[in-house]
Amino acid sequence: MRYREMKKAGFSVSELGLGCEHLQGKDEALIREVVSAALDGGINVMDVFMSEANVRTDIGKAIRGRRGQVRIQGHIGSAWLNGQYTRTRDIQHCEFFFEDLLSRLGTDYMDIGMIHFVDDMKDWEGIESGPVMEYAQRLKKEGRILSVGMSSHNPAVALRAVESGLIDVLMFSLNPAYDLLHEETLIDELFESKTYQTQTLKGVNPTRARLYARCEEMGVGITVMKTLGAGALLKGETSPFGKPLSVHQLVRYALDRPGVKSTMVGCISAAQVEEYLRYEDKDDGDLDYSAALGGTAAYSLTGRCMYCNHCLPCPSHIDIAQVNKYLDLCAFRQEAQESVRDHYLLLEHKGGECIGCGQCEKRCPFEVKVRSRMAEAKALFGE
Ligand code: SF4
Ligand code: SF4
Numbered sequence: 551m552r553y554r555e556m557k558k559a560g561f562s563v564s565e566l567g568l569g570c571e572h573l574q575g576k577d578e579a580l581i582r583e584v585v586s587a588a589l590d591g592g593i594n595v596m597d598v599f600m601s602e603a604n605v606r607t608d609i610g611k612a613i614r615g616r617r618g619q620v621r622i623q624g625h626i627g628s629a630w631l632n633g634q635y636t637r638t639r640d641i642q643h644c645e646f647f648f649e650d651l652l653s654r655l656g657t658d659y660m661d662i663g664m665i666h667f668v669d670d671m672k673d674w675e676g677i678e679s680g681p682v683m684e685y686a687q688r689l690k691k692e693g694r695i696l697s698v699g700m701s702s703h704n705p706a707v708a709l710r711a712v713e714s715g716l717i718d719v720l721m722f723s724l725n726p727a728y729d730l731l732h733e734e735t736l737i738d739e740l741f742e743s744k745t746y747q748t749q750t751l752k753g754v755n756p757t758r759a760r761l762y763a764r765c766e767e768m769g770v771g772i773t774v775m776k777t778l779g780a781g782a783l784l785k786g787e788t789s790p791f792g793k794p795l796s797v798h799q800l801v802r803y804a805l806d807r808p809g810v811k812s813t814m815v816g817c818i819s820a821a822q823v824e825e826y827l828r829y830e831d832k833d834d835g836d837l838d839y840s841a842a843l844g845g846t847a848a849y850s851l852t853g854r855c856m857y858c859n860h861c862l863p864c865p866s867h868i869d870i871a872q873v874n875k876y877l878d879l880c881a882f883r884q885e886a887q888e889s890v891r892d893h894y895l896l897l898e899h900k901g902g903e904c905i906g907c908g909q910c911e912k913r914c915p916f917e918v919k920v921r922s923r924m925a926e927a928k929a930l931f932g933e
Contacts, residue, residue, distance in 0.1 A: 551592030557769030627666035663695030765809030861910035901927030
């Protein structure tokens with residue numbers, strides 16, 4: 551298993567994480583089986599947003615004796631009222647159900663205190679200057695949460711929250727289909743096929759791209775939800791790309807975005823966990839998502855680097871995706887250039903080593919003008 555550092559949070563997480571949503575309603579033995587298979591396989595981060603009592607208690611039993619092995623995203627604002635899940639900003643409910651989560655999981659701290667499901671700007675403004683954020687900051691000061699997180703499906707709201715400096719971790723819905731949509735697309739519309747037919751889709755939404763770049767720059771780790779688009783991207787009939795992508799290709803797509811540290815994929819059996827873990831043994835050919843995305847007439851990604859490295863090998867051994875990623879990070883903010891340059895200069899081979907053979911451009915499914923990009927990198931970073 552490979553691990554990635556979450557700079558602001560101050561710890562590392564496995565690039566494959568476990569989403570526990572689908573464990574609700576399952577029996578204790580199955581929950582233990584899934585959680586054990588994940589931890590045995592090196593997964594060290596899991597998301598627990600569910601507010602239902604039994605699933606919390608059973609996850610607590612499954613991690614007993616292994617608490618130190620796992621980083622938990624526990625949600626603030628996820629309540630169980632009148633026999634059903636409810637999102638809440640009522641501070642008494644927030645406190646009650648967060649304390650309930652700690653006690654049912656059998657722990658006295660949460661690695662990430664995740665302010666739950668903030669998709670509306672007014673909601674964020676109320677949280678930012680109100681009792682929910684005060685509560686989260688107090689928990690952090692007391693050491694009862696190690697970092698403050700926020701979960702969101704809306705890139706404009708998420709960007710505001712990240713730029714406020716109050717958030718250490720962002721849980722965000724990210725996959726190649728959502729990346730194409732307008733930032734004001736509502737959560738329910740993300741799952742409707744007509745959304746993909748009615749919007750004019752011209753490539754990765756700039757607000758989303760900017761969000762990922764800012765997270766990378768500010769050290770805010772992104773943990774990904776909806777990596778598989780609720781399963782819709784796994785089937786040709788339901789994927790807006792008209793072709794199925796595999797679980798492993800979708801995981802790779804998410805992990806290729808700047809700022810992303812872990813994908814929180816839900817599993818409902820040990821066999822599913824084991825299949826998910828096979829990601830670590832796959833080669834670049836198995837994980838290549840570019841053909842599925844690049845050959846779709848309706849969705850123009852032309853000219854935009856997807857960081858897939860399908861263009862390799864390069865006779866100068868340049869990591870073309872990485873050079874492009876650093877260039878894109880600078881495109882969003884001039885003042886980021888100094889810190890990005892430090893990372894760029896650590897690359898073994900730089901854009902300036904490009905001999906202009908053009909082989910990469912023949913292989914790139916997105917028609918990226920790699921030679922000019924390498925020249926741009928040399929001009930910007932000096933090498
Ligand atoms: S240049 Fe093309 S093939 Fe290479 S990483 Fe970017 S999108 Fe992929
Ligand atoms: S054009 Fe430059 S970056 Fe592309 S393969 Fe040739 S040397 Fe490498």
